[in-house]
Amino acid sequence: MSIGNSPEDERPFEDVSEEARPSVGRALKDARLAAGLTVDEVSAATRVRIALVQAIEADDFGPCGGDVYARGHIRALAREVGVDPAPLLDQYAAEHGGRPAPTPAAPLFEAERIRPERRGPNWTAAMVAAIVVVIGFVGFTAVKGGDSDDSAKAQVGGATPGASASASPKPKGGKPAAQKPAPSDSAIAAAPQDKVTVQVSAPNGRSWISAKDHNGRMLFDGLLNKGESKTFQDSTKINLILGDAGAIQLYVNGKKIEDQFQPGAVERLTYTKGDPQAG
Structure with a gap:
């Protein structure tokens, strides 16, 4: 009986070649x-x-x-x-040729930093600029329009009693010119009989007034300053709104209206060819 490894133990290990190994x-x-x-x-x-x-x-x-x-x-x-x-x-x-070499990180980040960024048009800024231009144009137009309206009102307004008195030449001798008498009942005959004529004066202060004809068409809507007057005429009737009736004096168809309007009172009046009388 031999001591040691058996012949089977001394057999070389089975070598599996790379060709026999599966892929x-x-x-x-x-x-x-x-x-x-x-x-x-x-x-x-x-x-x-x-x-x-x-x-x-x-x-x-x-x-x-x-x-x-x-x-x-x-x-x-x-x-x-x-x-x-x-x-x-x-x-x-x-x-397949070993492990791949690691890619340096610095060049990638550097390339990312220097890459130009494409930006589209800034539509928000363009819209804001357009809105500012439009608002500026509207404001400029409104200011110019207000100046034109004031000039037109000054030209359209008739001569005031105070202006007429100051413009009248003084007679020789230093005597003051005689004051023009207030319209009397005889003035009704001078007003057109087939129309209604309303004169609005502001001898006692200024007042906002509105005047419309019988069709509702606006004849005037604005401020009547102290000393100014407006005359309105229509074939049927005149509708008035007085913002401060106490500052207003009315002549309808050539006759003075004697109503005692209170200062600061708002009055809505209508006059026709058959007046003077408050509507």
């Missing part, structure tokens, strides 16, 4: 089949597209888009089918 793709496929998984199940679990799983199992790593992505897919598939990814990654590196 990376074949190893992954065999492991998947052994685990009882389908390509669809592996794809859903690893989020690797079905076509890409099939290509890797066929040892076609071109669709992976590079060694970095190929190694990541191999690692994910190996873990899903229950095999150690390290030997498969080493085998892939040996068959």
Whole structure:
């Protein structure tokens, strides 16, 4: 009886050559089949597209888009089918030229910093500028229009009693000119009989007034300053609104209206061809 290793123990270990070792793709496929998984199940679990799983199992790593992505897919598939990814990654590196050299990070960041940024037109700023221009134009027009209206009112307003008295030449000898008598009943005959004529004067202060004809058309709507007067005429009637009736004196169809209006009172009046009388 001999002591020591038996002849069977002295047999050299079986050397599995690289040619007999399955490829990376074949190893992954065999492991998947052994685990009882389908390509669809592996794809859903690893989020690797079905076509890409099939290509890797066929040892076609071109669709992976590079060694970095190929190694990541191999690692994910190996873990899903229950095999150690390290030997498969080493085998892939040996068959495809080793591990890829890391890409320097600084040039990438530098390129990102110097990349020009394309900017579209700033529509918000353009709209704001347009609105400012429109508002400025409207304000300018309103100011010019207000000046024109004031000039027109000054021209349209008739001569006031005070202005007439001051403009009248003084007679020789230094005596003051005789004052013009107030309209009397005889003045009714001078007014047109087929129309209604209303004269509005403001001898005691200023007042806002509004005058419309029988069709509702606005004849005047504005401020009558102290000493000014307006005359309105229509074939049927004149509608008046006096903002401060106490400052107003009315002559209707040539006759003075003797109503005692209170200062600050607002009066709505209507006069026709048969007046004078308050409507």
